[in-house]
Amino acid sequence: MRNLGNLFLVSLLSGATTLGAYKFFIEPKNDTSTIAVAPSYTKNVSLSAENIDFTAAAESTIHSVVHVKNMAMQRVYRDPFEFFFGGGRSGGTQQQMQVGTGSGVIISEDGYIVTNNHVIDKASELEVTLNNNKTYKAKLIGTDSKMDIALIKIESDEKLPFITFGDSENVKVGEWALAVGNPYNLTSTVTAGIISAKARDLSNEGLQSFIQTDAAVNPGNSGGALVNTRGELIGINTMISSPTGSYTGYSFAVPSNITRKIIEDLMQFGNVQRGVLGIEGGDLNPMTSKEYGIDASEGVYIGKVTKKSGAEKAGIKEGDVIIALDSKKIKSFSELTSYINTKRPDEVVNVKVLRDNEERIFPVKLVKKELLITEFNGFEFEDMSPTEMKKLNLDYGIKIKTITNENYQEYKNDLEGSIILSVDGIKATDAEKISSYLNKKKSSKARYKILFKNRQVQDIIM
Numbered sequence: 001m002r003n004l005g006n007l008f009l010v011s012l013l014s015g016a017t018t019l020g021a022y023k024f025f026i027e028p029k030n031d032t033s034t035i036a037v038a039p040s041y042t043k044n045v046s047l048s049a050e051n052i053d054f055t056a057a058a059e060s061t062i063h064s065v066v067h068v069k070n071m072a073m074q075r076v077y078r079d080p081f082e083f084f085f086g087g088g089r090s091g092g093t094q095q096q097m098q099v100g101t102g103s104g105v106i107i108s109e110d111g112y113i114v115t116n117n118h119v120i121d122k123a124s125e126l127e128v129t130l131n132n133n134k135t136y137k138a139k140l141i142g143t144d145s146k147m148d149i150a151l152i153k154i155e156s157d158e159k160l161p162f163i164t165f166g167d168s169e170n171v172k173v174g175e176w177a178l179a180v181g182n183p184y185n186l187t188s189t190v191t192a193g194i195i196s197a198k199a200r201d202l203s204n205e206g207l208q209s210f211i212q213t214d215a216a217v218n219p220g221n222s223g224g225a226l227v228n229t230r231g232e233l234i235g236i237n238t239m240i241s242s243p244t245g246s247y248t249g250y251s252f253a254v255p256s257n258i259t260r261k262i263i264e265d266l267m268q269f270g271n272v273q274r275g276v277l278g279i280e281g282g283d284l285n286p287m288t289s290k291e292y293g294i295d296a297s298e299g300v301y302i303g304k305v306t307k308k309s310g311a312e313k314a315g316i317k318e319g320d321v322i323i324a325l326d327s328k329k330i331k332s333f334s335e336l337t338s339y340i341n342t343k344r345p346d347e348v349v350n351v352k353v354l355r356d357n358e359e360r361i362f363p364v365k366l367v368k369k370e371l372l373i374t375e376f377n378g379f380e381f382e383d384m385s386p387t388e389m390k391k392l393n394l395d396y397g398i399k400i401k402t403i404t405n406e407n408y409q410e411y412k413n414d415l416e417g418s419i420i421l422s423v424d425g426i427k428a429t430d431a432e433k434i435s436s437y438l439n440k441k442k443s444s445k446a447r448y449k450i451l452f453k454n455r456q457v458q459d460i461i462m
Contacts, residue, residue: 035107035260036164038232052229054192057178060231062131062188064163065180065224068115068138068152069127070100097124103181103224104128104152105233107263109159111136114263115223116238117143117150128154131188142266145395146429147341148238149259150223151266163225166232168255169328171195171211179215179237179251181224191216196250201334202241209338210252211235217251226253235259258341265344271386275345275366277316278309280374280436283332284321292319295357298331299323302353304439306372306432314362316353323359324352340366374435378405381420381431396429397421397451408462419451 073095102119106112113128120126126138136154143150154160171177172195179191193215201208213226217237226235235253265272281302284294288301300322305312322330325339326349343349345368352361370383380401389397397419403412420428423446428434438446448460 035112035264036162037260038164038166038230052176054176054178054190054229057227057229057231058180058190061163061178061180061225061227062190063161064106065131065182065188066104066106066113067129067182067185067187068102068104068113068119068223069129070102070120070123071125071127072098072100072122073124101182101185101220102222103220103237105223105225105236106160106162107165107233108162111154111156111160112141112263112267113138113152113154114236114259115150115152116236117145117148119223120150120152126152128152129187130160142270142272144262144266144272147254147258147262147272149236149254149262151263163227163233164231165256165260166228166230166234168211168234168257171198171228171234171255173197176229177213177215177234178227178229179213179217179221179224180227181217181221181237183218183220185220189221198255199332199334199338200252201332201337202239202252209255209258209334209341210238211255212250212252214250221251232256233259255338258338261342261344273344274369275340275343275347276309276369276372276432277336277340277349277351277364278306278311278367278372279316279322280304280306280432280439281322281333293357294321294354296321296323296354299354300330300333300336306374308367309372310364310367311351311362314351314364316351316362316364317355320353320355322351322353326350345369369432372431374431376435376438378408379403381435383431384419392419392451394419394421394451396427398428398431398434400450414452415450417453420448421451421457422449423447 102115104113104115107114120140126140127135128138129135136156138152138154141151141153175195177193177195181189183189193213195211196214197212200210200212211226211234217240221237224237225233226237228234234256236259237251237253240251262272279302281300284296284299284301286297289297302316302318302320302322305316305318322336324330325336328339330336343366345366348363348365350361351364352359370385374381381398382401384397384399400415400418400420403415408415420434422428423434423437426437445461448462449457450460451457
């Protein structure tokens with residue numbers, strides 16, 4: 001009888017422990033605006049193509065992926081002469097509704113949805129349709145045009161199925177991935193492929209850092225989910241590389257770690273908080289290694305350190321080669337960009353560099369991107385704040401802060417405070433990007449498209 005009592009007590013304690021673990025680790029929290037993040041996995045299970053099962057991942061994902069409809073009013077010219085000559089004829093113009101579609105991913109049970117900025121761009125009205133065909137009006141919370149991420153929200157009387165964020169840093173080339181979205185208005189479409197590459201930069205400027213996959217993605221998939229075999233979000237499908245505009249082999253997704261940081265910033269601050277090291281450079285290559293006597297073949301060669309940046313204050317110098325950030329090995333500028341894009345201003349990153357072929361570590365405090373001033377040929381550039389761009393009704397542009405070049409002093413009053421829209425046809429979305437481009441192009445003049453203070457736009461060669 002005594003043994004029976006002990007057995008009953010052990011069973012009772014085991015049940016209580018199991019129930020407590022369920023409540024603490026599994027049961028959804030009451031904080032409806034909390035983003036779910038998957039636990040870290042220390043061991044990945046390797047499955048062959050013959051025995052892998054995608055059904056669980058697909059089932060847990062399709063209910064969290066939505067169809068996003070962008071309804072925008074466009075000005076339509078009834079008389080072609082009105083378009084060319086701007087008025088004075090009887091044709092006139094009219095407003096016409098244009099409809100675009102894409103996908104989105106529910107990230108919280110109270111209706112926050114992440115999608116691409118280009119899916120919702122210039123929308124007069126946003127409509128979201130869930131997997132169960134329920135339709136809601138959505139409001140825009142915030143956007144990040146540089147990373148092509150947007151956050152919208154719907155209001156629902158019921159808790160919504162949402163996706164859990166995975167750690168895109170742990171994604172491995174060769175592992176399986178699923179793309180879930182609404183291509184060609186076909187709802188709840190699931191395709192499978194493998195991760196083909198990480199930190200892929202299609203701009204050749206080191207500023208992009210996509211996850212590349214060969215899962216089929218087509219128009220309408222934009223803003224949809226790229227998930228691993230556990231159904232965790234590892235990326236937001238953003239673009240395809242194709243001569244036809246449709247899927248021909250590769251698609252690209254914004255990594256989940258970058259996406260998560262962006263949307264948390266939009267929720268908390270209303271804009272994206274970007275921290276930067278304050279360096280300009282490029283991928284280390286055999287030619288650079290040989291020229292400067294560097295005993296390494298991978299890393300980021302520093303060609304310039306920005307004034308008053310965290311890198312300068314920490315003691316990093318031109319000619320150093322960055323080989324690691326914290327515990328992450330850095331092989332390319334796009335990998336550096338990918339890691340820094342998950343950080344905020346005032347965070348400290350331990351930068352490991354090669355200097356005279358010896359490893360050194362510098363703790364660098366990241367500074368707010370908008371506070372940095374980049375320089376080229378006596379022109380100092382700075383990024384515009386979201387408030388400034390909104391006031392000028394601009395999506396991009398960088399400001400000419402000051403001019404110290406004696407050759408342009410007679411134009412100083414006209415140029416200072418003006419906005420550079422593009423250089424040689426390259427959109428001026430980022431002061432560091434433009435400064436880096438110009439420093440690489442030192443041998444010849446560049447064509448600038450400038451918005452002057454009097455609101456006139458002109459092309460100027462300098």
